[in-house]
Amino acid sequence: MPYGEYAECPHCGLIAHDREEIEVLFGYRYGGAVPQSWCRKCRSSRSDKALNPFDAVDTWMSNGMDEDYMFSYSEDELRKYI
């Protein structure tokens, strides 16, 4: 990790360079320890279940089963398609 906090949204490419910007544009998870990977805008505009579950599960698995890639499915739902 480079010094200083930095977040880049993999969806729209938005970049935040310090803690305040990250808080405003991305938000934190795990009690403030880790920036959200997707910016707030992309997280809120991500349409519910836009992906079919097979694509969703592929993406989720390839991102280490990260909660940001669950596409409004629950973990139980996704596990049915593994």
Ligand SMILES: [Zn+2]
């Ligand atoms: Zn974004």
